[in-house]
Amino acid sequence: MNILVVGLGLIGASIAKTLKKNTDHYVLGWNRTASVSRRALEDGAVDETGELSELIPKADITFINIYEEGIVPFVLENRALFKEGSIVADSCGIKTKLCRRLEKEQLGFYFIGCHPMAGREVSGYENSLPTLFDGASFICTPTNAPKSKTDTLVELAKQMGFERTVVTTPEHHDEMIAFTSQIAHVLACSYVLSPLAPMHDGFSAGSYRDVSRVARINADMWSELFVANKEPLIREIDDLTANLEKFKAAISSEDTDALKELMRRANKIKEEIG
């Protein structure tokens, strides 16, 4: 297949490098800043680059790896260029708004939302890796595409070396991501905003390090993703705050039995599910 990777930042270029490393597909690449496309070509991360108007019509699968708010405009502006029956996918972290919007369009190709679940605390082409997705999940959230098209993407993800593939609805994806990823970032940021954080040196060990790690965050990208997933994320913040209040009430009243019960439940969940 010809696979076009649009946007050669951290995720896009890692997709291109993974395709080159683990599959025999022909990889086309395009980036808004042309110097990045040239560098990807020189590095062998892609087989071909050029103008979008030449690249898009050749692609059996197009992966769009740009900021969430740019994806719908990109697909609609280029709708006449995509090959009939081809697959157009993206890699953005929130799926409902995007997938339900594009589902309404009559398109000659199939849009399937995707989320290759990996990231780094750094961004850009220079930080992309052919091993970024080792051990990672690849999630598809098809809406109106036929099963055969989703199967093609899932098969490709397996060829690329993703450890897990999951097919689900955009809505279930987004509520799970609110829990596994977004609230973890909100929580890490809220934690380091404590007035005591700047004085922690000498008083911290592994728990501070681990819980605060993802406070290193791309503020522009994540603020957009938080707003795009408003309702599920607010539900998670409310759940978290309610649990913190339970701890606070038990500590205030020195109710060690209630504290033990809360911690035993948490401990059991963590031991059972990892």
Added chain:
Amino acid sequence: MNILVVGLGLIGASIAKTLKKNTDHYVLGWNRTASVSRRALEDGAVDETGELSELIPKADITFINIYEEGIVPFVLENRALFKEGSIVADSCGIKTKLCRRLEKEQLGFYFIGCHPMAGREVSGYENSLPTLFDGASFICTPTNAPKSKTDTLVELAKQMGFERTVVTTPEHHDEMIAFTSQIAHVLACSYVLSPLAPMHDGFSAGSYRDVSRVARINADMWSELFVANKEPLIREIDDLTANLEKFKAAISSEDTDALKELMRRANKIKEEIG
């Protein structure tokens, strides 16, 4: 020096093993369950074991490694046995209540609160390690002991291989621990208590793993330590909840500028201080 280690669980036995590995001091060991003392002797983790009434009078330094609520009774019950002018230290994670209580007693020896800052998700002699304190901080919170005695402990900690030593008040120790350790555990537990936690498989990556790690917790020990550090810990819970509410308000009103500002501040703190 003769150093007595009372309580050969995870922390006590790791102290004994570290003393044997990195210093030339003579190590006496005692555990409530005698079979553990014998095993420690067989393993070479201690040089001698026996009855408390024989061991305590020989010790220049005694490290007490038992649950927080047992420390004051242990010191007072055995007060007649400790060598005149010797140092009695402990390793419990919260210091104010303990140190201010023992400060009131007329003792023929010097009690100095200590906190070797390391731990594992598992406990007991069988999980103790001679390398547990590699890279760790050793904190002393002297109250009425002369500086020379604190210096002796700090020097010993350096010989043992602790990377950092900190001397501070019990109160400052406890507020910092509320931030670096206790709230991190409260937060990890509150996180995994979300109804979505049991379904996370396939939807999680590094952020879930890191933020939730310390939800594996010894409920009995930590409930006691939380209550012993009630006021500072409640202040941290309140700060955290207030920050979460700021995120919630910004997400609710789709105020991406406010979100970016919160995340940029968190990001900057994390980049500056680690």
